[in-house]
Amino acid sequence: MKSEQRIAVVTGASGFIGKAFTEYLLGEGYQVYAVCRNTARLDRLACERLVCVEAGYDDYETLYERIPGADLFYHFAWDGAYGPKTADYAIQLRNTKAACDALMQAVKIGCRRFVLAGTVAELEIREHLAKNVCAPRGTCIYAAAKMTAEMVCKTLAAQNGIEFSCGLFANIIGPGDRSRRSTNSILHQFLIGQAPKLVKGDGLNDWLYIKDAVRLIRAMGEHGVNMKTYYVGHRMLWPLREIITRARDAVAPGLELTFGEIPDAFLTDYSFISTTALYEDTGCKAEYDFDTAIRETAEWVKTLEF
Numbered sequence: 001m002k003s004e005q006r007i008a009v010v011t012g013a014s015g016f017i018g019k020a021f022t023e024y025l026l027g028e029g030y031q032v033y034a035v036c037r038n039t040a041r042l043d044r045l046a047c048e049r050l051v052c053v054e055a056g057y058d059d060y061e062t063l064y065e066r067i068p069g070a071d072l073f074y075h076f077a078w079d080g081a082y083g084p085k086t087a088d089y090a091i092q093l094r095n096t097k098a099a100c101d102a103l104m105q106a107v108k109i110g111c112r113r114f115v116l117a118g119t120v121a122e123l124e125i126r127e128h129l130a131k132n133v134c135a136p137r138g139t140c141i142y143a144a145a146k147m148t149a150e151m152v153c154k155t156l157a158a159q160n161g162i163e164f165s166c167g168l169f170a171n172i173i174g175p176g177d178r179s180r181r182s183t184n185s186i187l188h189q190f191l192i193g194q195a196p197k198l199v200k201g202d203g204l205n206d207w208l209y210i211k212d213a214v215r216l217i218r219a220m221g222e223h224g225v226n227m228k229t230y231y232v233g234h235r236m237l238w239p240l241r242e243i244i245t246r247a248r249d250a251v252a253p254g255l256e257l258t259f260g261e262i263p264d265a266f267l268t269d270y271s272f273i274s275t276t277a278l279y280e281d282t283g284c285k286a287e288y289d290f291d292t293a294i295r296e297t298a299e300w301v302k303t304l305e306f
Helices: 016-027 039-045 057-066 083-087 089-109 122-131 139-160 182-191 210-223 240-251 277-282 290-301
Strands: 007-011 031-036 050-054 072-075 113-119 163-169 171-173 207-209 228-232
Touching: 007 016, 007 089, 016 031, 016 039, 016 210, 031 039, 039 050, 057 089, 072 089, 072 210, 083 089, 083 139, 089 113, 089 139, 113 139, 113 210, 122 139, 139 163, 163 210, 171 182, 171 210, 171 290, 182 240, 182 290, 207 210, 207 290, 210 228, 210 277, 228 277, 240 290
Parallel strands: 007 031, 007 072, 031 050, 072 113, 113 163, 163 228, 171 207
Antiparallel strands: none
């Protein structure tokens, strides 16, 4: 008997994670409805199982008319995930509404599950709520918008009979990331023989390679526990100092580093999430060699302008 075609919707499909995930699903035999504002950016992925849907947030209310059916809906679209826009409340609140709109479209399309891309930065919000007295950073507007989207979408999912999963993503690195986030910036400085100004680096951190990330996201969507929020990253975390030192060793051995030149803005408390739950529930884990991931990312960074 011929197996039924697996079908997924991916929003933000032209972005770093969304595009990599779309390509991964296509490689796994999925039919993918790739939703983004500029579908020309997906030309390299063109095949008979890829259906490009050009749509911005204002077009989300008609997605169900353009997508006849799907099993899974992955929502990556999010404007202002780094840089000054993270502190722009108007942009971030619009992102939250768009996530809720996407979920309601998933209901109309008949999807079994909706998967929301969250962020590890949400842990800072959880800590602030636990302490009750705090002075949040501007980035917390972005993180709070993500958390609000998670909770409202989770409520809407329960009310409308659709399964829901949310993944709090670690710092994801790799080819395709055109941003100037600290991960790319540090590797760029290593490549030109310049030591970056660094925090003390004693707090735990996580750099997850994109090839591991797409596998973990798929596992969460296909096999995760309904209504559960997962950490999408490595099960064992390292102090940031060790991550940066090992990255230096892979890219620019011998370059002298000085830690503590700039203050730590915030140390993430990972006790607010289990780093092993995704593996325990799905059997999927990050396993790409770290040094290889750094070298491959560094080759990509060489092509970027700083």
